[in-house]
Amino acid sequence: MIESISIALEQPKHEPPTGWRRYFGFSTDHKVIGIQYLVTSFAFFLIGGLLSMVMRAELITPESDLLDRSLYNSMFTMHGTIMIFLWIFPSLVGLANYLVPLMIGARDMAFPRLNAVAFWLVPVFGILLMASFFLPGGTAQAGWWSYPPVSTQNPTGNLITGEAVWILAIAISGVSSIMGAVNFVTTIVRMRAPGMTYFRMPAYVWAVLSAQLIQLAALPALTAGAVMLLFDIVAGTAFFDPERGGNPVLFQHFFWFYSHPAVYVMALPAFGIFSEILPVYARKPLFGYRVVAVSSLLISVVSVLVWVHHMYASGTPGWMRMLFMFSTMLVAVPTGVKVFAWVATVWRGKLRLDTPMLFCLGAIMMFVFAGITGVMLASVPVDIHVNNTYFVVGHFHYIVYGTITMAMFAALYHWFPKITGRMYYEGLGKLHFVLAFVGTNLCFLPMHLAGLHGMVRRVSSYDPEFAFSNVLASLGGFLLGMSTLPFILNMVGAWVQGKPAPDNPWRAIGLEWMVSSPPPVENFEELPIVISGPYGYGKSEPLVSNEAALKPH
């Protein structure tokens, strides 16, 4: 019985630093680590965004006239890598780090030191990756898929190449993610407060659990593929070298066996954010809570069975294409269930269109669009035409920016008062939303058209017939870049001199809103005893039986 195991009595030898200093040290407080993740990843988001604006500047004219082609190839490789491994993953992990223990009524994560180590690996591999810009051969240039044999070609002949550094960075990122996943799964399974049964957990916690289970199950495939690729580059093995009997398509299987589920590792927490925020601003319970919660798990299960849809035009046989077409389309069912549940949650609600709600609703609309183009892409004959074109680029940016990053902004605004103890400025928030929503659609919608006409992705120059779509996309891209300015101004300004926030400014239901803003070091004075489900809007039943005892007196 786990209950009978007592907590180790060993105490830290000296007091950890307080104030701003703690954010630069090896803190084991999940809230400090959460903020460390969020701020670090946001810095990389700005770097990745700058690289994308350089790309959009090159692509505003058809000719290759701004950058050398090798530099352009580096730009899209690094942009993709940074945005996935240094923005979306760590920012979502940061948010989950901050929220999950609070939401389930725990005082910290299950393994606080492991948590801190997992975080500190992020700046390590981030800086490593950035350092590859200074190598004589430059950074990796084979795209974030890093398909061999292109990725194993080495014009400089040096042992330390951008590609080798890239693989190393990805491997470290994988280690960090697995550490995080072990920690989240353990925390959610073992550390829930008394009375917090699985079906009383907020839908966000369900989403995080499902996402982290995918990490545990699928990440080893990418790590194995990356190690084999590294050996091919530095040790002369021939796993993927067709000249010596290797098979380059095998790498694609390793890569996508993880990297498709990885999309759900990124998307599920975003779905969780929608499920969490909509009820608050619609003043209604989440519609079909149990179904929404379980659909997260269903999505994780189906997500590991769809990877070949990235390889329809690759060296795959017809039966494989057909089988994976079917499994891929099945993902639409649990995802559709979620979307319908969100719409039903908002329906007949008492809506408050504050910034977090606007970001959520905008993101859901863009997600519906991306889901529809996703089903088109799942259809093999259509995909054979648009595979590796800008149609795909447009589609997945509606997911990674239009859905996930917008959800991230919604979450940052919604929990900003809790995290900082200050209120953000509503006007700047709304301005940010308008710029981001217009920018996203202006940047990524025309890409679909270019792709349908046959503009291949990853090109550093293109035929003049695509010029119009590309000018629009570039303008949208620059607008998107500008849209982060009011956000930064808002966050920094409000944190420094914003109005002090009450414990529960949104009248939201949830354990995190029952403690002070920001919460004290160990969150709860006394552990909450949960007596009802997570979304009791419109019902006057208390969430816990000991609300008064949660805060120190």
Next chain:
Amino acid sequence: MNVKTISLLVVLVSLSLLASLWMGQQAYTWLPPQASAESKLVDDLFSFLVVLGSFIFLGITGTLLYTMLTQQASRFDLSDGPPIEGSVTLEVVWTVIPVLLVFWIAGYSYQVYQQMAIRGPMDIVHMHMGTPSAYAAAADAEPIEEIDVLAKQWSWAFHYPQQNVTTSELHLPVDRRVRLSMTSEDVIHGFYIPAFRLKQDILPKRTIEFEFTPVREGKYRLDDSQFSGTYFAVMQADVLVESPEHYSQWLTTVAKGDRVPAVNSAYTEYNTRQEKGIRPGWPTIKPAAPPLVNQG
């Protein structure tokens, strides 16, 4: 629900349906000309998906926008909405309908793929489930035109084995089934002709057979569709679909021509930069020597 609500709903659904059908017609204009038999099948499937997708998109965003516009709480209204926690009927409906749609879309796509038969007629025959497996066009009567495709960094070469002709542009006879035997010398490349809606990766040390039927005379573009390194973007070739007479005439003329190195964008760009001493960015794999092609 009263009669008024029901008739309003019927009107709204019909309007969305009309709008979606219109979008489905527009979808054809978002695509390049239909230059292969396969492209017609793909476009019809795409148009069908656009109709379906538009209807779903309009339904969901319409509902959301309507809610946003009409159901905002006033500033001082601190009450909650009705505590509706779910509805088993609705949840069953919106699970079963998508499942049926998935079967429909997957079945239709399967049928189209089977009809395209781009990897040869036997490709998925062992999971044949009663769908007609015919060639896309009525091309099965015609003899098949065999052409070898060789891709390397960063050039295309097309070899016509019967006449022993090699060229850097792909000439094809109209309305005749073409079978390509494609291979790569170095990395993975992709064979993609947007006007044909067809794409296939080309792997080093492996020959991949690929079939289709051009149906419209004209000049089209072949792109490399799988990222192949520094000069990936300029690895293009012209595709000329010609009448059978024109085509055989061209083959006879060109068979007499001498073999000379082809004009190649990547090779030219690389060498111009080297000569002018333009700092060539980061080191790159040198473009392979252009293929030797028959002078036309």
